[in-house]
Amino acid sequence: MTQVIELTQVSKVYNGGAAQTALDGISMSVASGEFVAVMGPSGSGKSTLLNMVAGLDRPTSGRVCVGGRDLTGLSEGELAKFRRTHVGIVFQFFHLLNDLTVLDNVLVAAELAGIKRSAARQQATALLARLEIADKADVYPAELSGGQRQRVAIARALVNRPPLLLADEPTGALDSRSGDQIMELIAAINASGQTVVLVTHDAKLAARHAQRVISMSDGRIVDDAVLEPAAGTRSLLTFQREEARR
Amino acid sequence: MLEAPDTTVTSARPVVAAEHLTRLYGEGQAQVAALRDVEVAFQPGTFSAVMGPSGSGKSTLMHLLAGLDRPTSGTVTIDGVELNGLNDKKLTLLRRQKVGFVFQFFNLLPMLTAEENITLPLRIAGERVDEASLRQLLEAVGLADRKEHRPAELSGGQQQRVAIARALITRPAVIFADEPTGNLDSQSSREVLDMLRRAVDDLGQTIVMVTHDAQAAAVADRIVFLEDGRIVRDEGHLTADQILDVMKVLR
């Protein structure tokens, strides 16, 4: 099985008034189809790790390989092109383009990935429908709730069918119910074969959905555990949720 | 020694109180109720934490209590003065005299030094800066040797300590802290929380801190839990583990 992500001795040091080590010699890999949660308190470096994998930031040293592609030494333009086709990113604060409607936000990502216009429109509309937000296609993000915006963000992340879906605290800005819905969507997406790496500080969330949990602290990986899928736990939680809805 | 804060202390009058507080955002289909009919009061000389998951309305509650935002309905009273009847100017004056702030980010003005940031509230008000008090305050927050530095030259923890010093310099009736450790690593978080605790214990300040961090809330004397715009629990001091248990049930 090919490794979708492969990090080798990756470090990141920020120079500011005070030098900060965000990542300290990280090595890890993720296989295709996995659902990995990266956990840790604020300042542990989990978001920085995600940025490395996404090609949004460069390591000070070490090597990052994603989808078989070595990101070392790529120019800004090449990284941008890499992001178009290899990763889909969902952020905590959604980061939609406020100037564009919901549909346009998704279409832009599709066009960047080189999908032809009619096909792009088709795929975008289909995705929005699957995420149950097709009726908001011509609405601007400012008029949507947090949960709705995050669904648009997920649609945008997936329209170009990337091998890897990255999510940085995707429920961090949402209320409990919306958060649950989003996590279910992501889980379903993973169930259909999508590799998912999710960063969170919420242990319960990690435990409920991920198969593998990487724990970080002060820039280092302190634990890397595979969780047994406990069928019992799953059904208990399902029952609890249904109770809450009534 | 810095004097006790400026509150007229009668035995049980709360420093900050809210009644039937409601805040709605947006219109029509997209309307969201950030707070629903909240009633709460904070006593002088206490350190309170307000907790809840994202979207629970804790930040909104803080903004309303601090007079930074106006409620859709209900009242807020600071040190006996009701905020509803005040216009922008009077509200500003009240905040100047009675309220101190520490935010999660963007606390400081980047072009001013640490010292200038600290004395800013006084200078805006046109008041004189007492050099002796300023020096004591700088030492209390451990930044005496960095007072000429600009925020870009300070670490996150140091910036927050400057913010705390700024909040303390006017000796307000209450200090509101919005996720003060949200952006900091564990070490800096501890320093900041220490400082806040000492402000209450040594200086008699009243602090209301909004946070989602259990470690931070464990420093407080009282924890108010919010969920979906309502207060669901109101406890005294809790340990971090106890807090996590409560949070688990909430979700």
Added chain:
Amino acid sequence: MTAVWRKTLASLRRRRLQAVIIGLVVLLAAGTATLALTLLFGSTNAYDQAFAQQRGAHVLQEFTGGATTVQLAHTARAPGVTAAAGPWRTDNITVEPARVPPDERQMVADFGPPKLGLEVVGRASPAGPADDLRLVAGHWLRSGNQIVLTRSFALAQSLAVGETLNAVVGSRRVPLIIAGEVIDVDEMDAANQSPQHAWVLPATLPRLIGPGDQPGYEMAYRFRHAATNAALRADLVPIKALLPAGALGFTRSYIDVRNNYNITSALVLTFLLAFSVFALGAAALIVANIVTGAVLAGFRDIGIMKAIGFTPGQVVQMLVLQMLVPALIACVVGIPLGLLLSRPLVTQSADALGLPPPAALSLPAVLLVIAGVVTVVAVSAALPAWRAGRLSPVRAIVSGTAPQGRKAVGLARALDRLHLPPTVRLGAGQAFARPLRAGFTAVAVLVGVATVTFAVGLRTTLMHGLNDPAFNGGDYQIEVSRLMQYPDARLMHTLRAQPQTQAIVARDWASVQVNGISQPVQSVFTRGDATKLGLRALQGRWYAAPGEAVAPEAFMKEAHLRVGDYFTGSINGRRLRFHLVGMMFDTAEFGRILYMDFSTLHRAMPGEVPADYLVRLRPRSDPTAYAIRVNRTSRADLTVNIQNNTASSVIATVNDVVLVLALVLAVIAAAAVFNTVLLNTRERVRDTAVLKAVGMAPRQAILMVATSAAILGLIGGILGIPAGVVLHGVILQLMANLVGNTISPLQYQAFSAPLLLGLVIAGMLVAVLGALLPARWAAYTGVAEVLHAE
């Protein structure tokens, strides 16, 4: 590419204010540039076109009676001559229109019929090897009792084809019917050249020669080398050699005629081109400013775009397109506007030459303007946009804005020294937080203030000029022209007898041959004290003795003379020595003229008597009553005119154009300030929120923003005003030079200290006014909205 367009169009839809500002500025700049270029390409072309079509004469040469027709015909073969027409017999005559328009009946009853001067030429055919006459009304001469006029003369005197003019020949009147009107490219318009030519059949001419007339000849020449007046002078040398001495009279060069046609356009063009450059420069600054601001405001968006896969190149494309789209739309409106505004000036030139108006669209001008706008906007946008493209997306999203430069911090430290209230200090700091942006804005304000200063000064100066006799030709209310037979002494007696007469200056013209200059110089000889009419020298002094002369700069330059120099020459063949005692201002003959006392003329022509009398009346006298009284003493032999000092249309045009341009640039400057303050305020929105949280009242917030604007306004004003004053001096000198004069010895106090102070304050006020809207916005936006995370 579609992704880029999608984002560009969406951004334009949302950021309308920014698009409007760019559109407005580019519209004004494009309009001004189109106007200037169309004028440049269109009007100066008209004359050359007509000249080529009509085989214009490079030189129209007059000859005295000394040469024979055979000799003159022979000059056609002189070396360098490519074509020649004539010789034609000529004579100066006086005519009276037979028809009296109803509204002039009273005047004619009081003063007698108007007496008009013409130089008639006996010519058989309008066409020929050179100097074709283009017929624009009626037909050419068919019989001996007909006359053909120039169109400008007919227009000026309200004469029509078919009317009769009575030629005054001695005591008889010879009627001539106006057969047609022509345009002669070798003739200036009637306002600038008097007498105008008129044509009769060769057989008619002898009948029009009166007693005392001095008929002569005229020939038209075309030369191989005719580019400059110097070349023309050289061309005339072999012709002169073929003729007896003294045969050559007045030479009219086509270059002078062409300059005359183009003078209005030339004057206006001077400003237009300069201002277009300023306007385009200011537009560039504003676009650069806006783009820098857009980049900063859109940092978050740019970060997101890069995160989802826009390359840096695509980011640049998007930002440039965001600016180009409103700019091009502005061109669509601005360019036709400029073309429209150019019509009056361009058709005026063509009209005067009887040419059809040129095409409404000057393609080279339009293309040049579009190319200029696109280049300016694209380059101004691309540079800051390129910087944006290279930033790390993470930083961009998190910080939401670019970090401050180190230099800004240093400036802030300097401000600390001054013990100003904190809001003022913060406002001042804001103004300089981004030095490049502050620089752009200050320069834009500088340009605006400079042009307004210049416009105000120009207006004042031109008004002074109109009212100052040293510049407007003298302060007199009555002009009397005397026919030869009416005695000078009697007229002087009549005039002196009037109680309202304050001063009388009689005037005559003669040609002076100056050593070292081949072309004779027209000169004015005054009898009586000309300074009583307000005429004066700008440098040196007015003449007081025979032989003394004053002249404008053009003559002095041509003769290589300075004030105080002596020079020699001759009048009517008599050699004389002259003393240049002063420099004056006179635009006649483009400054190629001499003023001397009548006693000087007497030395060469003892019997000469002036024919023109200028009278200055005492204050509060009625010119009309005076004119009637004088005219009654002899209706037939005197023409009495009341002087109307109306502003020349050239000055009016110049004034209007300059004012409009100054307003345009002032608007651009105000837009620059508004834009900068808006950007600063938007950028600082978090800082402002913190300040308000910490206790800054709304009024203090407004003061803070207003301070930052006032400072930029002050800097721009302080630098712009001296720039405007200098510009005023330079342009005035340029204008004066165009008409052969100089004004530098004369320091017109157009700028008084109170005026300058007023301009500085006005500049600051405009800046502050422009800042009020963003200031209110900053003061009253809720704190919570801002600090609420997304």
